[in-house]
Amino acid sequence: MSIRVLPQQLINQIAAGEVIDRPASIVKELLENCFDANATQLTIHIEQGGMRLIRICDNGCGIEKDDLSLALSRHATSKICNLDDLEHVKSMGFRGEALASISSVAKLTLTSRCNDDSHGWAVCSDGAESFFDIQPAPHKKGTTVEVCDLFYNTPARRKFLKSEKTEFGHIETIVKRMALSRFTFGFSLFHAQKEILNLKPALTLEQEEHRVAAIFSDDFINNALHLDFEVSGLALRGWISVPTFSRSQADMQFFYVNGRLVKDKSVSHAIKQAYSDVLYHGRHALFALYLTLDPSEVDVNAHPAKSEVRFRDSRAIHGFVLSCLHRTLANVRTTPTYANLPSSAYTENDSFSSMQTLQETTSSNNEKPHSSLHYLTQKTLPLASNTPEQVYQTLYSSNPPTTIPAQQNTATDLPLLGYAVAHLHGIYILAETPLGMVLVDTHAAHERITFERLKQQYAAGSIAMQPLLLPIKMTVMPFEAELAENSINFFTQLGFELDRISPDTLLLRAQPALLNKADGEKLIRDVLADFIAHQESYRIQSEYNDVLAKMACYGSVRAHRVLTLDEMNALLRDLEITERGGQCNHGRPTWVALSTQELDKFFMRGQ
Numbered sequence: 001m002s003i004r005v006l007p008q009q010l011i012n013q014i015a016a017g018e019v020i021d022r023p024a025s026i027v028k029e030l031l032e033n034c035f036d037a038n039a040t041q042l043t044i045h046i047e048q049g050g051m052r053l054i055r056i057c058d059n060g061c062g063i064e065k066d067d068l069s070l071a072l073s074r075h076a077t078s079k080i081c082n083l084d085d086l087e088h089v090k091s092m093g094f095r096g097e098a099l100a101s102i103s104s105v106a107k108l109t110l111t112s113r114c115n116d117d118s119h120g121w122a123v124c125s126d127g128a129e130s131f132f133d134i135q136p137a138p139h140k141k142g143t144t145v146e147v148c149d150l151f152y153n154t155p156a157r158r159k160f161l162k163s164e165k166t167e168f169g170h171i172e173t174i175v176k177r178m179a180l181s182r183f184t185f186g187f188s189l190f191h192a193q194k195e196i197l198n199l200k201p202a203l204t205l206e207q208e209e210h211r212v213a214a215i216f217s218d219d220f221i222n223n224a225l226h227l228d229f230e231v232s233g234l235a236l237r238g239w240i241s242v243p244t245f246s247r248s249q250a251d252m253q254f255f256y257v258n259g260r261l262v263k264d265k266s267v268s269h270a271i272k273q274a275y276s277d278v279l280y281h282g283r284h285a286l287f288a289l290y291l292t293l294d295p296s297e298v299d300v301n302a303h304p305a306k307s308e309v310r311f312r313d314s315r316a317i318h319g320f321v322l323s324c325l326h327r328t329l330a331n332v333r334t335t336p337t338y339a340n341l342p343s344s345a346y347t348e349n350d351s352f353s354s355m356q357t358l359q360e361t362t363s364s365n366n367e368k369p370h371s372s373l374h375y376l377t378q379k380t381l382p383l384a385s386n387t388p389e390q391v392y393q394t395l396y397s398s399n400p401p402t403t404i405p406a407q408q409n410t411a412t413d414l415p416l417l418g419y420a421v422a423h424l425h426g427i428y429i430l431a432e433t434p435l436g437m438v439l440v441d442t443h444a445a446h447e448r449i450t451f452e453r454l455k456q457q458y459a460a461g462s463i464a465m466q467p468l469l470l471p472i473k474m475t476v477m478p479f480e481a482e483l484a485e486n487s488i489n490f491f492t493q494l495g496f497e498l499d500r501i502s503p504d505t506l507l508l509r510a511q512p513a514l515l516n517k518a519d520g521e522k523l524i525r526d527v528l529a530d531f532i533a534h535q536e537s538y539r540i541q542s543e544y545n546d547v548l549a550k551m552a553c554y555g556s557v558r559a560h561r562v563l564t565l566d567e568m569n570a571l572l573r574d575l576e577i578t579e580r581g582g583q584c585n586h587g588r589p590t591w592v593a594l595s596t597q598e599l600d601k602f603f604m605r606g607q
Contacts, residue, residue, distance in 0.1 A: 011074075013104045013154060020101050022161060023050025023150055024170035029102070030145050031178045032092035034058040035259075039142060040201065041186040044175060045193075049167030051150050051158075059142040062114035065121045069132035071110065072125050074100040089300050092260060099145075105157070106150045112143040126153070172196060176215045180288055181259050183208050212239060212288060216252060220245070220286055227328045233297075234317070236324045238289035243275060243329065243583050246283035254288045257298055257309055265533065266314045267291075267321055273538050274325035277451075277545055278580050280587030291321070315535040322538075330579040416576045417591065420568035426560035429568045436595040442557050442568075444584035445575045451552035451585050452578050458514075458548060463495035466513040472521050474506045480528050481506055487531065491524075494540045498524065514547050515540075549585040 006014075020026060027044065034042050037060025047053035063071055070076045074097060102108055103125040113120030120139025123132045151158035161167060168191050179187045179199050189197035202208045205226075213221040223245035228237040255267055275285050299310040311317045417440065418433030429440040476484070484491070485500040492498075495512030511520040523543060530537035557563070563571070575581045575590065583589055600606055 008074075009104055019097065020105060022170060023054060023167050024174045026050065026054055026102055026106075026147055026150070027056070027171050028174050028178070029098040030054070030056045030147075031175070033098065033145075034060060034143075035178075035182060035185075036091045037061050037143060040184065041188075043188045044171075044190065046168060046171055046189070046191045048192075049161075049164035050171055051161060051164070051167065052148065054147040054150075055144065057142065057144045059140070062117075062120075062141060062143055063110070063112040064114060065117070065134060068110060068112065068121055068123045068134055072099050072103055072108070072123065072132065076100075087296055087299075089295055092306075102147055105154055106152065107148040109146040109148075110143070111137050111139050111146075113139040113141055115141060177254060177261050179211065180215060180254055181256050181261055183211060209239075216286065216288070220252070224286075225328050227324060229320075229324045229327075231320065233294055234320050235292040236289060236321060239287060240289070240325060240328065241286040243278035243280075243285070243580070243587060244589050246279060246285055248283065250284040252286040253284070256288075256290045257300075258292055258295060259290075260300065260306065260309070262307060262309050264309060264311070264314075264317075266311070266318045266535070269533075270318045270322040271325060273542075274322050274329060276542060277549065277585055278329060278583050278587055280583075283587070289321075291317070293317075318536050417572045420565050420572060423563050423568060426562050429563070429572065431568075431572060433593070436593060436597075436599065438591055438593045440572065440575070440591040441584075441589070442563065442571070443559060444588055445571060445581070445590040446556040447552050447584045448581055448590055449571070449574045449578050450556050451549055452580070454548040454552055455545070458544065463493070464513040465495050465497060465510040466516050467497075467510045468508065468520070472508040473501075474508065474521055474524065475504055476506055476525070476528070478503050480532075483528055483531055484524070491527075496520070496524070496540075512544075515543055518543055552585060 019029065023046075027050065031042065031044075034056065037058060039058035039060035041059050043057045045053065045055040045057075099108065099110070107124070107126050109122060109124045111120050111122040120137045121134050122137035122139075123134045125132065151161070172189065172191075175187060175189050175197060179185070179197075183202040186201045187197060187199040188195065199211055199214065200207075202211045209221050209226075212224075220241060221239070223242050224239040225242060226237075226239055229235065253271075254261060255264065255271075256262070257264075271285065271287065271289075279285060297312045299312075300306060302308050302310045417438050418431035420429050421432050422430045423442070424430055424439075427442060429438075429442055429445075431438040431440065481500050481502075481504055484498060484506055488498060495510075495515070496508065497510035499507045499509065501507050506524070508520050508524060511518070511523075515523075523540065527537045527539050530539055557571075581590060
């Protein structure tokens, strides 16, 4: 069989298969072009789920008349011009493939007008032209791309498309994800001439939260923690859900690198690790996170659809993300005011909530803030010149309790969780607060307090090794043995004595006394696998935490042990200052709160 050169249209159709698999892929590529054109308002019109029509209009800089035909050519772009540009990509697009690929599988019309032009210019293409006829056309400043009859010339691929509803669902998801990446842009989405989405530009944090709420849900932003960190050229900001607000699927997790939505195994591992001992088993956190770094430190040309990236130092990125989330989750504190629960708190379909939702203090202008959940770090706890007893007496001046708790050590120990009234069934602490009541699971609360103390004590001391009676010989791949040899200090610091005795053999002589019942060989192999995949491993630390968690569980107050008021109040005070105090080691809630307004509703008071 002779070798022949393929026709240009067939070449484009083959190439289009890598990036254009459904209407949503076209929307993604065209929206990225709009971002690069410095547009501020984007309008998307869809007909028949995108199979009949996709029209995207922007108010960007436009395309010059002489460049219109070139824009439809393969590998023609204004984003880069040499290898150095490719290694410092700041734009969303850079390959010059999108319009050529789209025109090879659909009928495309490109209309654009620049600032200095009196009118716009239009060019049409179906992927077969070698010469483009450019015609004048009425158009406002910006560009409109109209894509009709997707896969009309490749019917086999059209058969793989789903129903109109399904395909539009994918488009709507893409638009929402892209809208989360550009808060300063306005987005309008229409399907069958019906407005589906209308997002105004968000220029303030409050407006950004409104957009996040519109895309996720009000329940998410009401149960979210905002974070903003910047260290050594790395910046991470965004929102993560509190551990008690989660989903059964990992479908609401968005991570952006320099404004580009990506999936990265190292980052996913770091986020999972941050939630490891606070998230209920089988649940998934929700988040929208934005990582910003020098473009030269990340390779965006790693995937045909640009959905994956490669970091120059993935270990540093992993550690940075883990540290930021770890600090945010560890410093969660609660305010002493309450609000109604989100509706999703009562269902198991999408969210698992401890009903631990609290309302922000009403602002000075008596307008309720958008976010009804407000968490405080320890640094922002309110200070008072009076002693806690004086504050308590003031709060309860009309009807003070019969027993006043013993004086606390510092003036910052305010009764965020109230003061104990009774121990119900030997299981739950009933505490009265200025604006309601709190129920605390005694065992779960004490378990978290004990666990955090054990972790601190263990981290402060040296790790005791226990020599093995019979050293364990492990046969591994040569590169794994070399990796282990280069990581001897890492293993030693964690209590393992490991030697390389041949090119493919390791000898385990001792392991931590605390992990004396663990399978040392399996643990070493798993750690090496983590190193290969993520350039980092927290598996041994996780083993430590598992053991400490069991010790905390076994050593905590058991059910039906009746506590005195002093003991209950001491536990409440400890819980208020304990990291991750809102849930136990297994991710279950430690306490729930009800406001007086909610109590009144039960008995229809004031109605």
